[in-house]
Amino acid sequence: MDIISLILVFLAGAVLGSFLNILVIRIPKERGLGSAPHCTRCGQKLVFWQYIPILGWLIQGGRARCCQRPLHWMSLVVEVLTAVTVMLLYQKYGLTxxxxxxxxxxxxxxxxxxxxxxxxxxxxxxxxxxxxxxxxxxxxxxxxxxxxxxxxxxxxxxxxxxxxxxxxxxxxxxxxxxxxxxxxxxxxxxxxxxxxxxxxxxxxxxxxxxxxxxxxxxxxxxxxxxxxxxxxxxxxxxxxxxxxxxxxxxxxx
Incomplete structure (x- = not known):
């Protein structure tokens, strides 16, 4: 199994993890999926690079760019865990x-x-x-x-x-x-x-x-x-x- 395939699957897993983060945030608040992403701390609408999977959290240094409040560490964990798990499942089962x-x-x-x-x-x-x-x-x-x-x-x-x-x-x-x-x-x-x-x-x-x-x-x-x-x-x-x-x-x- 070539490294390029694993990297692509890892990136796809990170994107999935970003979507799962939306569910983690919105399900307890009983909010739908239709609205644009907003800062979980101050409610300001996010710019596109802020919700890039994994990198968005790291670039901001774990603090929201708009209000400088700490971002929840769980967001990063969800994206990394999803990306790694999806990659390992692909390595184990292939595209099946x-x-x-x-x-x-x-x-x-x-x-x-x-x-x-x-x-x-x-x-x-x-x-x-x-x-x-x-x-x-x-x-x-x-x-x-x-x-x-x-x-x-x-x-x-x-x-x-x-x-x-x-x-x-x-x-x-x-x-x-x-x-x-x-x-x-x-x-x-x-x-x-x-x-x-x-x-x-x-x-x-x-x-x-x-x-x-x-x-x-x-x-x-x-x-x-x-x-x-x-x-x-x-x-x-x-x-x-x-x-x-x-x-x-x-x-x-």
């Missing part, structure tokens, strides 16, 4: 239906991860409708099927409903480790990877969440100020699934 399928899956996961990290929210419509789409599209993917996707969604949803109920019993309502949004997200992940790959995909996310939580506990008890009490669990489920799609099984599986 499988590649297109997993680019769609990754796009949903990245947007969900970013919104959950910033707002602690997972939008039901944004994960359940794609769950139905990937379930129907599973028949076009080698070693995947509608039945495999359905069983993956069913088992994941059932397992996370049990965890949700247990969390509500063990923790006060406002302090539960995760909510119904994580249940819906697990259904999407189960449909996307199928029952056969469900356990390792979720394991990656659970492992990442556990390591991050342990780090927060250590920082909190070492006296570091402003350590958050909760984590965006859905973000780690999304990142873990992306990691699994790129890396594959750990020796454990």
């Amino acid at each position: 239906l499988t590649f297109a399928y997993f680019v769609f899956v990754v796009a949903i996961l990245i947007v969900t991860a970013a919104i959950d990290w910033i707002h602690r929210l997972i939008y039901t419509f944004f994960v359940l409708v794609p769950a139905l789409i990937v379930m129907l599209g599973a028949s076009m993917i080698p070693e995947h099927s509608i039945l495999n996707a359905f069983l993956g969604a069913l088992i994941a949803g059932f397992a996370f409903v049990l965890l949700f109920i247990l969390a509500r019993i063990l923790f006060p309502a406002k302090a539960a480790p995760f909510g119904l949004g994580d249940v819906y997200l697990s259904i999407f992940i189960g449909a996307a990877v199928g029952i056969l790959d469900l356990m390792p995909a979720l394991f990656y996310g659970i492992l990442m969440a556990g390591v991050f939580s342990a780090a927060l506990v250590i920082m909190k008890y070492s006296g570091r100020p402003n350590v958050p009490d909760y984590i965006a669990y859905g973000t780690f489920l999304c990142l873990g699934t992306i990691g699994y799609l790129l890396i594959g099984d750990l020796p454990l599986f």
Whole structure:
């Protein structure tokens, strides 16, 4: 696979990441996609070079040109992560239906991860409708099927409903480790990877969440100020699934 193709796919992934950033910004605000890009800090209309994927953020030095307020670091992360992930998926699958399928899956996961990290929210419509789409599209993917996707969604949803109920019993309502949004997200992940790959995909996310939580506990008890009490669990489920799609099984599986 030649380097020119990989560079072009990386650039295409960066453009996709720029679009995903628009979704990350506008979905929580319930805004449509029709209006021109505006500064997220002061609302001023952006000039074209400010929203060039990756470079726009870097040229501005992480600060909005119009008002000099800091730009959210998540915007850069979304574009870089999307570009790198799309390139690696292309390297793994080539220009195939499988590649297109997993680019769609990754796009949903990245947007969900970013919104959950910033707002602690997972939008039901944004994960359940794609769950139905990937379930129907599973028949076009080698070693995947509608039945495999359905069983993956069913088992994941059932397992996370049990965890949700247990969390509500063990923790006060406002302090539960995760909510119904994580249940819906697990259904999407189960449909996307199928029952056969469900356990390792979720394991990656659970492992990442556990390591991050342990780090927060250590920082909190070492006296570091402003350590958050909760984590965006859905973000780690999304990142873990992306990691699994790129890396594959750990020796454990």
